Amino acid sequence: MAETESLLETPLAGLHRELGGRMVGFAGYAMPVQYAAGIMAEHLACRSSAALFDVSHMGQAELRGEGAAAALERVTPAEVAALRPGRQRYALLMNRFGGIVDDFMVANLGDRLFLVLNASRKAVDLEAIGAALPAGVALVPRPDRALLALQGPGAESILAGLAEGVAAMPFMGVLETSVAGIPALVTRSGYTGEDGFEIGIPAEGAETVARALLAAGAAPAGLGARDSLRLEAGLPLYGQDIDETTSPVEAALTFSIGKRRRLAWDFPGAERVREELDSGPKRLRVGIVPDGRQPARAHTPIAQGGITVGEVTSGGFGPSLGVPVAMGYVARAAAEDGTALELMVRGRAIPARVAPTPFVPHRYKRTPILQGVAP
Amino acid sequence: MSQTRFAESHEWVRLDDGLAVVGISTHAQDALGDVVFVDLPEPGREVEAGEAVAVVESVKAASDIYAPVAGTIAAVNAALVDDPALVNRDPMGEGWFFTITPRDAADADKLMDADAYAKHAEAGN
Numbered sequence: 386m387a388e389t390e391s392l393l394e395t396p397l398a399g400l401h402r403e404l405g406g407r408m409v410g411f412a413g414y415a416m417p418v419q420y421a422a423g424i425m426a427e428h429l430a431c432r433s434s435a436a437l438f439d440v441s442h443m444g445q446a447e448l449r450g451e452g453a454a455a456a457l458e459r460v461t462p463a464e465v466a467a468l469r470p471g472r473q474r475y476a477l478l479m480n481r482f483g484g485i486v487d488d489f490m491v492a493n494l495g496d497r498l499f500l501v502l503n504a505s506r507k508a509v510d511l512e513a514i515g516a517a518l519p520a521g522v523a524l525v526p527r528p529d530r531a532l533l534a535l536q537g538p539g540a541e542s543i544l545a546g547l548a549e550g551v552a553a554m555p556f557m558g559v560l561e562t563s564v565a566g567i568p569a570l571v572t573r574s575g576y577t578g579e580d581g582f583e584i585g586i587p588a589e590g591a592e593t594v595a596r597a598l599l600a601a602g603a604a605p606a607g608l609g610a611r612d613s614l615r616l617e618a619g620l621p622l623y624g625q626d627i628d629e630t631t632s633p634v635e636a637a638l639t640f641s642i643g644k645r646r647r648l649a650w651d652f653p654g655a656e657r658v659r660e661e662l663d664s665g666p667k668r669l670r671v672g673i674v675p676d677g678r679q680p681a682r683a684h685t686p687i688a689q690g691g692i693t694v695g696e697v698t699s700g701g702f703g704p705s706l707g708v709p710v711a712m713g714y715v716a717r718a719a720a721e722d723g724t725a726l727e728l729m730v731r732g733r734a735i736p737a738r739v740a741p742t743p744f745v746p747h748r749y750k751r752t753p754i755l756q757g758v759a760p
Numbered sequence: 761m762s763q764t765r766f767a768e769s770h771e772w773v774r775l776d777d778g779l780a781v782v783g784i785s786t787h788a789q790d791a792l793g794d795v796v797f798v799d800l801p802e803p804g805r806e807v808e809a810g811e812a813v814a815v816v817e818s819v820k821a822a823s824d825i826y827a828p829v830a831g832t833i834a835a836v837n838a839a840l841v842d843d844p845a846l847v848n849r850d851p852m853g854e855g856w857f858f859t860i861t862p863r864d865a866a867d868a869d870k871l872m873d874a875d876a877y878a879k880h881a882e883a884g885n
Contacts, residue, residue, distance in 0.1 A: 424819040425794040609793070609820045678797045678844070680817050702796040702819050709797070731799070731815065 395441035396531045396591040404605050412504035414442040417607040427606035428613050428704040431577055432745070435539035436606035437598050441531040444507025445585060448498040448514070450522035457491065457498060459517040462633065462652040464643025470495040473557045473572045475641050477633055478510055483657025484629040485636065486513055488621070492559045492572060499559075499570065501532070501583070503623045531591035535598055536581030536614070538748065543601045544571070544582055547594075551582065556749040565597035576611060578618025578747045616710060617703045619672055619742025625683055626670060626698040626712060634661035635714065637670045668695060669720040672742035673711040673728070675735050680709040681728040687715055688727045688734065694719045697728065703744055710744045711737075764852070765868045766877035767828040768885065769810075772852060773868050776859075780829050780868060783856040784816065784847065787881040792818040795847040800836040801858060807833060809867065814857055816847065829867040831860040 392415040395401075401408065406417030417439070419427060430436050448457060454465040463476035473492040477485050487506040492499040502510045507526075515524045535544055545552040548564040554573040561570055567590035575581040586594050599605060612622070621627045627636045632654065639662070646652055650659055675681050680701050687695040700711030711728070719726065722741050727734035762775035770788035774781045789795065799815040807813050807827040814825035836858045840846055847855040862868070872880060 418820070419793060423793050428819075613819055678841075679799065680797060680822070682822060702817070704794075704819060 395439055396588040397439045397441065397595055400592055400595055406607060411608055412442055414504060416442060418609045419607040420605045424609035424613060425704045427604060427610035430604035431537045431579060431606055431610060431614055432705050435535060435537035435543050435603045436610065437595065437603040438534040438606050438611055440534050441591065442504040443532055444502030444504065444510065445527040445530050445532060446500045446511060447525045447527060448500060448522065449525060452519060453498050453522050456518050456522045460514055460653060462642040462646045464645060465491060468493045471559050473559050473574060477638060477641050478513060479653040480629055481653045483632045483654030485627045485631055485633065486629060488623055488627065490574065494559065505624055529588055531586050531588045533584045533595060534575050534581065535584060535603055536575045536577040536579045538580060539602065540581040543598060543603055546601055547597050555752040564594050567594050573750055576620060577614035578743055578745055580748050580750045613701060613704055616699050616701060617705055617745040618747060619744060622699060632657055632661055632666065634658055635666045635668055635670060665717050667717060668714040669717055670712060670714055671720050672740045672744060673713055673726065673737050674740040675709050675711065675728055675737040678709065679730060679735055681711050681730050681735060686729040687713055688729055689719050705745050764874060765871035767826065767871055768880060769826045771826060771828045773828040773871065775865060775868055779834055780831065780860040780862045781856050782828060782858055782860060784825065784851055786851050789848050789851040792816060792823060794819050795844045798840040798844050798847065801833045803833050803835055805833045807831065825857060827860060828871060829860055829862045831862040834859040834861045
């Protein structure tokens, strides 16, 4: 079919078809939206045991050279310079108007930084980061690498059977090891709210690793389950919940702005971020729970007493909750938890309320020592 | 009960004692995936053939359901309100959506029979 002909494939394209993957176009790639089990079963498998996602469409790149961390700080408000070797952090790439160009992960591998970028934004990101680099710092895209996400409460025991050292990793830890005999860059992170790992490997080793993880009990899961899992976990999706017009304050992502950066205000868009932190943003990203069973999808208008106060940016059914959930932007006055709203679905007002996120509690592998420290 | 007929938009219709019973095909429910909500029309509503009258929501998306024949909505399947997954489990039977009192009972004959529909669905429509 013509529309799929121009799509790129990941190194696991053959395996997806073998597993009955229903392929769709996403960010220029042919990706499985689901396998034979279906989105609901794949979602629940991730929450109850372990699911394996191919996320090789995402961008991977290395930042090498003296001063790489300082260079990256020119385009992100994250604390990169103090990121210790063997640690990873969530960061925002910003434009000078205080909008979000992308959200990404940055890991410190000791001799270099390693970035994971959204598939739909990787070309934009590489250009923006590249333009900010001084002589001596090089940005090296790694399209030769595949990326797998193994997520769920059973992820640790599955991966520990195939790789040394992974069970001891803390949330957001980074380890260069080997998985099923293939050299791998493993991080303890993900996009589901569950404990789990992202496993970076050379493209030619991807199928070996994926088959080993499936044989050890992981259920294959597609982009459909990835979306419903991240929605329940309250995690934003770039291009839907955040974009170049939304600020980190509006998007409720200020946790990703380093403390030192808030003193120096030395990142793109700092003026807007500072103003919004001081005076409050006009709108805020919030969780929303509709009454009843009817889902409210992206772009559903949000009203209060018949007056529009915002818009849903992601919405659907939460398979773990058995009810619909959504997130979206509302005027600050309507952003308090419990605030009654109306979602205008096909001309009818569905009662809803603002709710705290995550809708399903995160179950990350936090290190016990941090849990004992007073805030 | 008459032969089951199919619309190009994947609804089926079966005449039962003068009433047109309408649902979605096995192929359609498979393509949609897990159904989580069904928005049904008001009984008494006048509908034209091809008019969007109901909505079926799966985990990933919402899809319109079209009236395969013109007439008046007679009844809706209340069981789908509490158990929308009936559409997946028994699309051609217990998972019916609504009934129409057809303006002209012969309208259903203009739709595809099972063989023609199977070819239509197989062609990726």
